[in-house]
Amino acid sequence: LYRKALKLGLENEPEVRKEIENSTKKILVGKVMEKELKDKIKIEEDDLKNFFLANKKKYQEKQRAKISLIKSGMLEAAEKLLEKIKAGEDFSELAEKYSLDKESAENGGKWKGWVVDGEDSLGIGYVDEVSRAIFSLKKGEVSDPVEIGKYFYIFRMDDYKPARDREFEEVKEQVTRDYYASKLKKAYQALLDQVLKTEEVKLYPEVILGTKK
Numbered sequence: 001l002y003r004k005a006l007k008l009g010l011e012n013e014p015e016v017r018k019e020i021e022n023s024t025k026k027i028l029v030g031k032v033m034e035k036e037l038k039d040k041i042k043i044e045e046d047d048l049k050n051f052f053l054a055n056k057k058k059y060q061e062k063q064r065a066k067i068s069l070i071k072s073g074m075l076e077a078a079e080k081l082l083e084k085i086k087a088g089e090d091f092s093e094l095a096e097k098y099s100l101d102k103e104s105a106e107n108g109g110k111w112k113g114w115v116v117d118g119e120d121s122l123g124i125g126y127v128d129e130v131s132r133a134i135f136s137l138k139k140g141e142v143s144d145p146v147e148i149g150k151y152f153y154i155f156r157m158d159d160y161k162p163a164r165d166r167e168f169e170e171v172k173e174q175v176t177r178d179y180y181a182s183k184l185k186k187a188y189q190a191l192l193d194q195v196l197k198t199e200e201v202k203l204y205p206e207v208i209l210g211t212k213k
Contacts, residue, residue: 078145
């Protein structure tokens with residue numbers, strides 16, 4: 001497509017030339033700002049530890065669970081399956097036979113990996129509803145049918161790990177990145193304030209801070 005655009009001479013069109021010029025400016029401004037700011041940012045171990053302690057909840061390992069599930073297309077069918085489970089029929093056999101989630105059904109309904117509270121570990125969305133249904137269970141308990149989109153799920157809690165505070169060394173790399181980004185943002189704002197007092201210029205914070213999408 002790029003070669004085709006060149007053959008068509010699209011780079012010479014006024015609007016395209018303007019976009020190219022603006023993009024070039026952003027890149028050059030970004031590189032200059034990056035050099036100006038990065039040279040001024042110093043990171044000390046004590047600063048990282050203090051930052052970690054001030055934001056400890058952010059680095060907490062969330063509670064997580066190993067689960068089995070049965071996915072059904074109708075509430076009535078899900079309720080009948082739940083009745084069978086309560087009557088003592090084997091959850092795994094019912095999952096293999098009736099669950100619409102074929103990947104887990106092949107393993108008796110067991111979901112691979114951990115389901116993390118507040119994350120879309122199952123890849124089905126509705127994170128709040130899923131987390132609430134799963135983490136209200138105790139180990140070995142089975143949920144009532146839960147409506148998720150167009151389907152109904154029955155969850156069983158197979159294993160559970162509570163949330164825990166992680167040690168600094170476990171998350172040091174992430175803390176370093178976050179602290180650096182925080183310092184960079186503050187340094188950028190200080191430089192921006194200084195430049196705007198003396199020059200009429202447009203800057204591009206998204207280039208420096210890596211937030212441009």
